[in-house]
Amino acid sequence: MRxxxxxxxxxxxxxxxxxxxxxxxxxRLTREYxxxxxxxxxxxxxxxxxxxxxxxxPSGKHTSAYTTYETEYFLQLPGEDxxxxxxxxxxxxxxDEKMSKLLADCPELVSKISNKExxxxxxxxxxxxxxxxxxxLNIIDEYNQCGK
Numbered sequence: 001m002r003x004x005x006x007x008x009x010x011x012x013x014x015x016x017x018x019x020x021x022x023x024x025x026x027x028r029l030t031r032e033y034x035x036x037x038x039x040x041x042x043x044x045x046x047x048x049x050x051x052x053x054x055x056x057x058p059s060g061k062h063t064s065a066y067t068t069y070e071t072e073y074f075l076q077l078p079g080e081d082x083x084x085x086x087x088x089x090x091x092x093x094x095x096d097e098k099m100s101k102l103l104a105d106c107p108e109l110v111s112k113i114s115n116k117e118x119x120x121x122x123x124x125x126x127x128x129x130x131x132x133x134x135x136x137l138n139i140i141d142e143y144n145q146c147g148k
Contacts, residue, residue, distance in 0.1 A: 005033065017042075021049060021074065022081065024087035036074060036083070039133065047076040048133060049083055073133050077102060086132050095127045096121055099139070106146035109139065 010019040018035045051070045059065040074083035074090070084090045086088055091098055094124035100110045112120040119138045 010035070010038075020048070021076070021083045022073070023085070024082045025084050025090055036041055039137065041144075044140060045144055046077050046136075047083075048140060049076065050133070053115045063144055073136070075136060080140050086136065095123070103139070106143055109142045111148055112142075113139065 005020065006018055007106055010017055012018070012097045017038045019038055020033055021036050023032045023034065033144045036051040039050055040046070040134055051072045051074065053072050055070055056065060056067045056069060071105055075084045075086060086092075096113050100114050103113070109120075119135060122135045
């Protein structure tokens with residue numbers, strides 16, 4: 001069978017669900033879509049996605065080209081169908097201020113983010129980029145519980 005890309009919502013592979021998402025942020029001249037692994041539950045208010053980006057490094061005079069994969073993370077906000085890179089201007093700099101405004105309907109969570117409590121904040125420039133998804137998962141979990 002053949003399908004057009006926009007006809008495929010997602011697919012499941014090895015107990016992971018991959019959704020087709022439009023990227024926002026940055027300098028894109030055309031719409032850009034990627035299949036990304038969803039790290040949150042289907043009924044979550046916010047969604048966190050992981051994408052392995054293929055990077056081909058050119059060959060040098062005495063070396064051959066090689067390919068690596070970089071893990072990137074993206075956030076889908078309530079009421080939006082597209083995703084934003086975690087390092088985009090949508091969230092950084094001033095992660096605490098920007099995220100607090102986006103989640104203003106949950107004052108208890110906003111307080112933790114605004115006060116830069118451990119597990120609810122990350123700096124724009126950090127050597128520990130792998131902490132970003134954990135921070136977002138903490139925020140998402142608490143935001144999903146807000147008002148219940």
